Amino acid sequence: NAGVTQTPKFQVLKTGQSMTLQCAQDMNHEYMSWYRQDPGMGLRLIHYSVGAGITDQGEVPNGYNVSRSTTEDFPLRLLSAAPSQTSVYFCASSYDPYDYGYTFGSGTRLTVV
Amino acid sequence: AQTVTQSQPEMSVQEAETVTLSCTYDTSESDYYLFWYKQPPSRQMILVIRQEAYKQQNATENRFSVNFQKAAKSFSLKISDSQLGDAAMYFCAYRSARTSGSRLTFGEGTQLTVNP
Numbered sequence: 001n002a003g004v005t006q007t008p009k010f011q012v013l014k015t016g017q018s019m020t021l022q023c024a025q026d027m028n029h030e031y032m033s034w035y036r037q038d039p040g041m042g043l044r045l046i047h048y049s050v051g052a053g054i055t056d057q058g059e060v061p062n063g064y065n066v067s068r069s070t071t072e073d074f075p076l077r078l079l080s081a082a083p084s085q086t087s088v089y090f091c092a093s094s095y096d097p098y099d100y101g102y103t104f105g106s107g108t109r110l111t112v113v
Numbered sequence: 114a115q116t117v118t119q120s121q122p123e124m125s126v127q128e129a130e131t132v133t134l135s136c137t138y139d140t141s142e143s144d145y146y147l148f149w150y151k152q153p154p155s156r157q158m159i160l161v162i163r164q165e166a167y168k169q170q171n172a173t174e175n176r177f178s179v180n181f182q183k184a185a186k187s188f189s190l191k192i193s194d195s196q197l198g199d200a201a202m203y204f205c206a207y208r209s210a211r212t213s214g215s216r217l218t219f220g221e222g223t224q225l226t227v228n229p
Contacts, residue, residue: 033216042117042204042219043158058216090158092217102217104158 002026006091006105013081013112021076021108023091029103031094032074036060036087037107043090049074081112115140117207119220126195127228133180134190134223136205144210147181147188148217153201161203164188166210192225200227 007022025032033048035058045058047066055066063085065077074093078085091105116139126132138147149161164172164181171179176196180189192199205220 035217035219040122040221042119042221043206043217044219045216048216088156092158101160101163102158107156 004091004093004103004105006089006108008108009106010109011111013078013110015081015083015112017081019078019081021078021089021091021110023074023076023105024072025074025091025093025103026072027093027095027103028071029093029095030071031096032068033058033092033102034064034066034074034076035090035092036085037090038087046076046089078110083112086110086112115142115145115207115209115218117205117218117220119205119223121223122221123224123226125226125228126192128195128197130195131191131193132195132225134192134203134205134225136188136190136220138186138188138205138207138218138220140186140207140209142209142211146208146210147179148206148208149177149179149188149190150204150206150219151199151201152204152222153198158204162190195227197227197229200225 004025030051034046035043037043049055049068089108092102094102118137145166147164151159151161162174176193178191202222206217
């Protein structure tokens with residue numbers, strides 16, 4: 001049981017480049033989400049999904065796209081990277097909307113130069 | 114919108130001593146969940162403890178306990194018998210019981226140092 005797997009762990013992009021951060025879970029969790037972590041700001045929700053085919057915006061969605069074609073995978077796409085998107089990105093999943101225990105991936109540290 | 118505030122950017126404690134991390138939140142809802150997460154240098158987010166707003170009894174997990182004051186909208190974390198492995202960033206988080214999805218609202222975090 002691998003839990004939540006995020007790839008890559010580190011990435012450097014040039015301004016304007018696009019890329020996809022991968023997130024996969026093997027726990028059959030319906031609920032998945034993406035957060036970004038910035039110093040002094042905690043974690044902020046980017047996008048989330050309540051099941052395959054269903055996604056919605058969080059607090060800071062601009063510049064990011066998501067899709068959920070399967071229960072297992074929830075990729076995050078940066079359309080045109082900007083230095084303001086330099087951050088640590090976390091994917092999280094949970095089984096029940098009222099559960100207690102979100103499983104987080106180990107994070108992706110992204111630097112945009 | 115809900116907000117979560119951690120007013121202590123940094124805290125330190127001597128090994129084997131007790132430390133309390135503060136968290137306040139703002140919400141107009143009556144049913145919600147509160148969490149404390151630990152983030153060690155490995156960056157992994159680890160759930161420490163959880164509290165349901167409708168429960169008056171404070172949650173406890175081994176050396177970790179909370180002081181939940183619903184009227185004051187306060188949710189502090191007490192770590193007893195601190196150990197070197199407790200050194201980490203600690204985040205307080207709020208989740209509405211009414212909205213679906215994995216929508217957590219986090220505080221800014223408190224960096225805890227444990228001195229030997």
